Amino acid sequence: MKYAYPAIFDTEEEGGYGVVVPDLPGCVTCGNNVIDAIEMVRDAISMWLCDAEDKNENIPKPSRLTDHQTPVGGFVNLVDVDTTEYRRENESRAVKKTLTIPSWLNVQAEKSGINFSQVLQEALRERLGL
Numbered sequence: 001m002k003y004a005y006p007a008i009f010d011t012e013e014e015g016g017y018g019v020v021v022p023d024l025p026g027c028v029t030c031g032n033n034v035i036d037a038i039e040m041v042r043d044a045i046s047m048w049l050c051d052a053e054d055k056n057e058n059i060p061k062p063s064r065l066t067d068h069q070t071p072v073g074g075f076v077n078l079v080d081v082d083t084t085e086y087r088r089e090n091e092s093r094a095v096k097k098t099l100t101i102p103s104w105l106n107v108q109a110e111k112s113g114i115n116f117s118q119v120l121q122e123a124l125r126e127r128l129g130l
Helices: 034-054 083-090 103-111 116-128
Strands: 002-011 017-020 028-031 075-082
Touching: 002 034, 017 034, 028 034, 034 075, 034 083, 075 083
Parallel strands: none
Antiparallel strands: 002 017, 002 075, 017 028
C-alpha cells in the first residue's frame, strides 16, 4: 500500500529537525539534518501504518499541506511511504510452514537437489506478482 502524509519539520536548538505527523497520533521523530529527518519520518510513518494494517485498525486519511502552519525556520512537506516495500525490506525473518506433496514428487525433487523453501518463495512471488 502506498500513502503520503504531511509532516511538520521544525528546527531544533542543536541544529537538527524535529518532525511530527499530525494525522498519525504519536508519530514523532527527529533527524540530524534534513535528509536524516526525511529518512527517519519515512521510517516512523511506515512503522505506524504497518502496525495499523496488522491490527486491522482504521488508517486516517491524510490532511492537506495547507491545513498546517509552517513553523518559523521549518517547513511542511508530504512524505510518501510504501508499506509493502517497507515490509519486504524489514521483515525478512523466516517463518516455518508445513506442507504436503506427493511422495513421488518429493523423491524426484530430493534427487535433483531442489531447495523446497526457495522454490516455494519463488512460486509465491510469481503468483502474487511481487
